[in-house]
Amino acid sequence: MTSHQRQVVSDPTSSEQRKVVSDPAFEYLLRLGDSPLILAQRLGEWVGHGPILEEDIAQTNVGLDLLGQARLWLSYAGEVEARFAPPGRSEDDLAFLRDSREFRNLLLVEQPNGNFAHSTARQFLFDAWHLPLLRALGRSRDARIAEIAAKAAKEAAYHVERSGDWVIRLGDGTDESHHKMQAAIDDLWTYTGEMFTADSMELQLVDAGVAADVRALEAPWWAQVEEVLGEATLTVPGASFMQQGGKRGLHTEHLGHLLSEMQVLARSHPGARW
Amino acid sequence: MTTAMREGESQMRVVRSESASRPTLADLWSAAAAVPDPEIPVLSVTDLGILRGIEWDPVDPDMVAVTVTPTYSGCPATEAINAALRDALATAGAPRVRVETRLSPPWTTDWITTEGRRKLADFGIAPPGARSAAPAVVDVSRLRRRDRASADRIACPRCGSAHTELVSQFGSTACKAHYRCLDCLEPFDYFKPH
Numbered sequence: 130m131t132s133h134q135r136q137v138v139s140d141p142t143s144s145e146q147r148k149v150v151s152d153p154a155f156e157y158l159l160r161l162g163d164s165p166l167i168l169a170q171r172l173g174e175w176v177g178h179g180p181i182l183e184e185d186i187a188q189t190n191v192g193l194d195l196l197g198q199a200r201l202w203l204s205y206a207g208e209v210e211a212r213f214a215p216p217g218r219s220e221d222d223l224a225f226l227r228d229s230r231e232f233r234n235l236l237l238v239e240q241p242n243g244n245f246a247h248s249t250a251r252q253f254l255f256d257a258w259h260l261p262l263l264r265a266l267g268r269s270r271d272a273r274i275a276e277i278a279a280k281a282a283k284e285a286a287y288h289v290e291r292s293g294d295w296v297i298r299l300g301d302g303t304d305e306s307h308h309k310m311q312a313a314i315d316d317l318w319t320y321t322g323e324m325f326t327a328d329s330m331e332l333q334l335v336d337a338g339v340a341a342d343v344r345a346l347e348a349p350w351w352a353q354v355e356e357v358l359g360e361a362t363l364t365v366p367g368a369s370f371m372q373q374g375g376k377r378g379l380h381t382e383h384l385g386h387l388l389s390e391m392q393v394l395a396r397s398h399p400g401a402r403w
Numbered sequence: 404m405t406t407a408m409r410e411g412e413s414q415m416r417v418v419r420s421e422s423a424s425r426p427t428l429a430d431l432w433s434a435a436a437a438v439p440d441p442e443i444p445v446l447s448v449t450d451l452g453i454l455r456g457i458e459w460d461p462v463d464p465d466m467v468a469v470t471v472t473p474t475y476s477g478c479p480a481t482e483a484i485n486a487a488l489r490d491a492l493a494t495a496g497a498p499r500v501r502v503e504t505r506l507s508p509p510w511t512t513d514w515i516t517t518e519g520r521r522k523l524a525d526f527g528i529a530p531p532g533a534r535s536a537a538p539a540v541v542d543v544s545r546l547r548r549r550d551r552a553s554a555d556r557i558a559c560p561r562c563g564s565a566h567t568e569l570v571s572q573f574g575s576t577a578c579k580a581h582y583r584c585l586d587c588l589e590p591f592d593y594f595k596p597h
Contacts, residue, residue: 183581187573194577197477201506260540276507283509283597284475284577286537291572293541353540360543 153330155209156233157340159223160331160376161266161274162202163234165195165281166224167384168255170391171242180245187291191252194284199224201277225395229384236375237320239384243313246306249295250313256289257353258324258346265341274339293357300361311363322371325350331376426496431457431467434495441483442576445526448484452514455505457492465498472510474597475577512597528579529560529593557593559584567591 172192179185203220211217218226237255242248263285266278299306325347327335334340358365374380394401426434435457436449448454453472460466469488473481485502492500512531515523520530556565564586574581579592 183571183573186575187571190573190577193477193479194475195477197475201476257540272507276509280506280509281476287572287595289541290546293543294546294572297543297546349540356543357541357546360546 152209152213153334154339155206155213156330157334158202158206158209158274159233162199162206162223163232164238164255164259166199166203167232167234167387168238168252169193169196169199170387171238171240171248171251174242175248184245188248191288191291194281194288198277198281198284201281205273205277221395225392229380229388230378232375232380232384232388233378234375234380234384235320235323236372236381237317237324239375239381239387240317240320241383243316244309246299246309247313247316249292249299250310250317252288253292253296253357254314254317254321254354255324256285256292257357258321258343258350260285260289261346261349262341262343265346269341270338296357296363297361300358300363307362310361314358314363315366318366319369319372323373323375326373326376328376424496428457428459430495431492431497434491435469435488438484438487438491441480441487443523443526443528445522446515446519448488450516450519450522452516452519453484453510454488460501463499467492467497467500468503469500470503470505472505472508474510478577510597512594515594523594524560527560527591529557529582529591531594531596532557534596557582559587559589560591561589562587 169192172188172195175185175188175192177185179188200220203223207217207219207223209217235255237251240251260282263278263282267275267282269275269278296310299310301307302310325343327340327343331340332342335342355365372381432449435454436447438448440446440448440451443451448471451474453474454469455472456468456470458468460468469492471481471485471488481504488502489500511534513534515531523530557567558565559567559582562584564584566585567582568585569580570583570590571581573579574592578594578597580595581590582593583590
């Protein structure tokens with residue numbers, strides 16, 4: 130990271146108007162790492178519950194890739210944090226010892242699993258954004274971001290092929306699977322707009338050549354999603370109100386429940402090793 | 404194994420290595436080449452192409468630096484491989500070993516050796532084919548069901564038939580896909596081109 134100046138971020142929703150000292154690079158790395166981390170945890174909830182053994186394993190393997198990516202991003206975030214708030218936190222501390230307001234993941238990925246169609250729709254809407262994001266980040270001026278992204282992009286290419294395949298299979302399947310997939314797309318649509326929003330902090334990093342401009346990903350994402358949903362005989366939802374806040378730490382009620390399960394061991398046995 | 408036992412072992416190795424002559428890089432490479440991938444034990448780390456370098460540290464004469472490029476970000480075998488490499492090099496006489504992870508350039512199945520590909524096929528895993536040019540995001544034509552059968556012609560590692568079909572994008576590990584032979588009816592893993 131080239132930009133290390135501290136930035137005071139005011140948090141208008143806090144009753145105390147508390148000031149949080151942060152760093153744009155650190156914040157951005159949390160945004161990159163928290164979405165795959167939280168989605169990996171959601172996919173882990175599927176272990177032993179998949180509709181067929183092969184997909185149980187596949188779902189978990191996707192989660193494993195995302196967890197590995199999250200570890201790379203959060204380890205780097207901890208190193209960057211050490212430059213302005215030494216000694217900085219480890220990847221484990223960042224994953225297990227932050228509360229929901231400190232997480233920067235997209236609202237989309239924290240949504241509950243629902244049925245298989247619901248989890249698949251969530252995966253596809255995310256993957257179709259994640260892959261081009263990673264490809265763009267592969268050109269980051271920050272060499273570490275570029276190398277993590279280049280590696281992760283190869284994995285994300287499988288993810289979107291699998292999730293796109295399942296959207297088509299279920300959408301263009303039986304009446305029942307079509308109905309469930311359409312309901313899932315309609316239900317999750319309100320969380321997709323956030324993927325293409327960038328605040329001034331992120332845009333500064335875009336100008337510095339460090340971050341990817343997510344606004345530029347929106348038109349190709351729409352085209353891609355329209356193509357796959359069309360092949361799946363599904364209807365693309367129209368323009369609608371888009372929820373946002375995850376990237377600033379304002380989450381739906383689901384994240385706290387997810388964290389309580391993900392973090393219970395680390396919080397019950399501080400410093401435990403095995 | 405307890406920590407105390409592990410420490411005891413490494414001390415014994417250090418004592419032995421001090422009395423032996425310093426191993427050559429060729430000795431260290433052949434020791435490392437015997438380390439298997441824990442999930443596909445017929446392949447060594449050199450067959451797999453993840454062992455990228457072994458060298459003596461220019462500053463610390465007792466330190467051997469090993470460079471490994473992991474396959475997939477979340478591969479759970481990575482830590483086991485690093486530990487096995489440390490052990491193998493210590494046994495070969497390296498006084499101390501440092502394992503470094505290198506992400507770039509990212510690992511690709513193009514680095515699997517010819518020998519590695521033969522071992523995979525003998526083991527019942529179809530070796531990876533050529534990597535296709537990366538599609539924009541999703542190549543929908545590949546996903547159309549009427550085109551699926553002709554999308555990939557992966558030969559069955561048991562009977563050789565190319566009359567096979569994809570069951571799942573992910574097999575027993577992240578690096579493999581699950582296929583089925585439509586002639587001999589056996590399921591098999593395909594090491595995905597990556």
